[in-house]
Amino acid sequence: MLKHLIQFMLCLPFLAFLNQSVSAQNKKIDLQGHRGCRGLMPENTIAALLHSIDLGVTTLEMDVVITKDNKVILSHEPFMNPEIATPPTGQQFSSPKDKSFNIYNMTYEDVSKWDVGMKFHPNFPLQTKISAIKPLLSDVIAAVEEYTKAKKLKPLNYNIETKCAPSTDGISHPNPETFVKLMMDVITKGKISRRTIIQSFDKRTLQVLHQSFPSIKTSYLFGGSIKKTPEQWVADLGFRPNILSPVYQLIDKAFIEACRKLKIKVIAWTVNEEKDIEKMAVLGVDGIISDYPDRFSILKIR
Numbered sequence: 350m351l352k353h354l355i356q357f358m359l360c361l362p363f364l365a366f367l368n369q370s371v372s373a374q375n376k377k378i379d380l381q382g383h384r385g386c387r388g389l390m391p392e393n394t395i396a397a398l399l400h401s402i403d404l405g406v407t408t409l410e411m412d413v414v415i416t417k418d419n420k421v422i423l424s425h426e427p428f429m430n431p432e433i434a435t436p437p438t439g440q441q442f443s444s445p446k447d448k449s450f451n452i453y454n455m456t457y458e459d460v461s462k463w464d465v466g467m468k469f470h471p472n473f474p475l476q477t478k479i480s481a482i483k484p485l486l487s488d489v490i491a492a493v494e495e496y497t498k499a500k501k502l503k504p505l506n507y508n509i510e511t512k513c514a515p516s517t518d519g520i521s522h523p524n525p526e527t528f529v530k531l532m533m534d535v536i537t538k539g540k541i542s543r544r545t546i547i548q549s550f551d552k553r554t555l556q557v558l559h560q561s562f563p564s565i566k567t568s569y570l571f572g573g574s575i576k577k578t579p580e581q582w583v584a585d586l587g588f589r590p591n592i593l594s595p596v597y598q599l600i601d602k603a604f605i606e607a608c609r610k611l612k613i614k615v616i617a618w619t620v621n622e623e624k625d626i627e628k629m630a631v632l633g634v635d636g637i638i639s640d641y642p643d644r645f646s647i648l649k650i651r
Contacts, residue, residue, distance in 0.1 A: 379636030380645045381408040381508055383619050384425060388473050388640035391433065391466035393423040394481040395492050402496060404642045408506040408546070409493065413486055413532060415522050420457040421486040421535050427452050427512055427521035429463060433470060437462040453521050457485065473640070486532070490539035508546045508616075508638075509536075510570070511554040525553040533562055548594055552586050559588050568592035568616060573599055579607040592616050592636075597629055605633050623647045 385397025386404065398409050414427045429436070429450040431443050442450070452460060466481030484492075486509075497505055511532065513522045522528055536545055548568035549555055555567045567590040569582055583589055593608055597617035608615050616636035617629045623644050629637050630648050639645065 381638040382642040566591040
């Protein structure tokens with residue numbers, strides 16, 4: 350009897366973890382492809398976004414910047430990044446700080462002459478190389494909506510990050526009010542407002558949205574350089590966002606519980622290893638952003 354009791358007690362931790370795993374798999378988690386699916390296709394391109402749809406994501410994560418002629422386009426940096434971009438001349442370049450590579454100093458016609466899909470990326474060797482450009486947000490919306498309808502899929506959600514900072518106002522992008530207006534004009538015209546989250550490290554754009562577009566869902570992004578509790582992040586922002594989105598290493602049980610009390614969702618970024626994807630699911634996050642949305646299959650929740 351004692352032997353069986355000891356064996357049962359030894360199994361309890363495993364049974365508890367198994368129960369957590371089953372609960373995580375039953376929970377509906379928002380699966381987000383980072384910059385489309387950066388680990389598999391050139392980032393922030395239409396091809397990457399459509400491929401992530403085929404992989405079963407529920408939300409398309411992307412970044413936007415503004416051109417000289419006030420076009421809203423997909424790009425992680427407000428400049429041409431030598432890691433991924435090739436100029437029309439085909440020549441290599443190394444200094445993204447040159448003003449001629451600043452997207453806010455370029456018209457979209459200029460931007461569209463650059464390729465951002467053919468250069469080998471050493472950090473993402475699995476990327477399929479294709480000829481691609483930085484697309485207009487409006488073209489992205491049109492392509493995604495048409496693609497999902499053609500495949501008879503449920504409409505996708507969008508998670509759009511504003512790439513701006515106080516130190517580069519008027520240099521790499523317009524002021525927050527103008528940035529938000531230009532972006533929201535495209536989103537409204539594309540009829541995706543109800544399916545859109547706007548995320549940012551720059552709290553100013555979120556504050557403008559809260560005041561001028563209160564129905565739009567907002568997500569406050571942050572990394573690990575500043576340690577704050579969820580309550581402190583909300584106080585810093587000045588209002589309660591729909592989502593707090595920290596780098597995944599900051600998320601633990603206490604963080605999740607604090608957000609539950611605040612009635613705020615938690616989306617983890619950027620989670621690429623299967624063991625970490627599983628860990629985030631077990632902790633109970635509401636969403637996971639990954640460069641490799643194909644690895645979401647480990648959760649068996651699609």
